[in-house]
Amino acid sequence: MKIAVYGASGYQGKLVLTELARRDIETVLAGRNRARLEEAASAIGLPDAERRSADASDHEALVSAFRGCDAVINCAGPFTSSGEAVVRAAIAAGCHYVDTSGEQLYVKKIFDTFTTEAENAGVTVVPAANDGCVPVDLMAHILADRLEPVEEIITTHVVVGGGGMSRGSLRSVVETIDAIKAGGLAYTDGDWHPGVPARRTAITLPGQSEATPVMAFPVPEVVTIPRHIRVRRVQGLTEAALGDRLNTPLTPEIIESLPEGPDGDGRRTQHFTYVLDATGIDGRRARGIVQGPDTYGTTAVIAVEGARRLIAEPAKPGVLAPAQAYPSTAFLDFLVPHGIQWIIEDAPAT
Ligand SMILES: NC(=O)c1ccc[n+]([C@@H]2O[C@H](COP(=O)([O-])OP(=O)(O)OC[C@H]3O[C@@H](n4cnc5c(N)ncnc54)[C@H](OP(=O)(O)O)[C@@H]3O)[C@@H](O)[C@H]2O)c1
Structure with missing residues (x-):
């Protein structure tokens, strides 16, 4: 090979x-x-x-x-x-x-x-x-097996804690900043559309008792999930607090002055959480959560x-x-020895 x-x-x-x-x-x-x-x-x-x-x-x-x-x-x-x-x-x-x-x-x-x-x-x-699209897309498939046909899937990217972003990630953010600020594409009724308002204003994240404000965010799994799941709506969200950071100007000179990416210690302190909330057309709901360290190593x-x-x-x-x-399931389980945890839990029906 x-x-x-x-x-x-x-x-x-x-x-x-x-x-x-x-x-x-x-x-x-x-x-x-x-x-x-x-x-x-x-x-x-x-x-x-x-x-x-x-x-x-x-x-x-x-x-x-x-x-x-x-x-x-x-x-x-x-x-x-x-x-x-x-x-x-x-x-x-x-x-x-x-x-x-x-x-x-x-x-x-x-x-x-x-x-x-x-x-x-x-x-x-x-x-x-x-680290985001693969586990979330795989979990969506498992959730859909329980709930299909699916009314809605909401995928929420919690802002990564610890370590920083790499220069390459920052360049990708700068290159797509207009789409990010506009919230990206959402999938509704058979096609992808820009400018769809966020379906939630706040989400209760794992381990939190209070809901966190969220905003629409262009994640790739909004593109991949409808290719294998019968679903009416898919949208990506992130914490609304990210919105303020997006208004900080990032010039090529600023990016060049930063380290190439987080060093070993920075990577070890990184912690990511992706949350997937799915609702069947019959009102049944389930949540998938994937968490792990070191976005770039993962x-x-x-x-x-x-x-x-x-x-x-x-x-x-x-x-x-x-x-x-x-x-x-096999691919998600392969990730477990690498520090990735994934769980799927039923939520109260709407
Ligand atoms: N969850 C996620 O979404 C996720 C996670 C991890 C990584 N990423 C993405 O992975 C990408 C790489 O990040 P990084 O930190 O490794 O960036 P980086 O350190 O800047 O490295 C970029 C690499 O791409 C090459 N390159 C850049 N533009 C090119 C072009 N036009 N033609 C040919 N080669 C080109 C560079 O070549 P030179 O060395 O010659 O400059 C370098 O080898 C970023 O887009 C980042 O967003 C995304």
């Missing part, structure tokens, strides 16, 4: 390299800048791993960089600007593909643009193989396992949601 990592020189890319090395999977370091790839290879201790440089604007070079690999893990964000080119080249090279994107409109575009191309090439593409574990499974236990070709590509 041979996996290429595009954007291998970045913060997330190096965590993915480390996870591939831990799992003893042959790795190709790919990226636009040869010197940065060399630095990454020596930082991670991979002197013998192949390095292949290719700019995202050069289709032929990208295809050559991926040729002979079984899968590509794309960590080169912001994805809105360069992601499509990498997906196109991975498909052309006959590679399965996952990426670490969280950009909702980009994820929708990958489904809209590449489904037929991936099917024809016999490869599987799973965008947003990250994303590396998920992206590597996601790519490995596409190779070892092939899913159908095409662009797939996580729950279409992976067995929900």
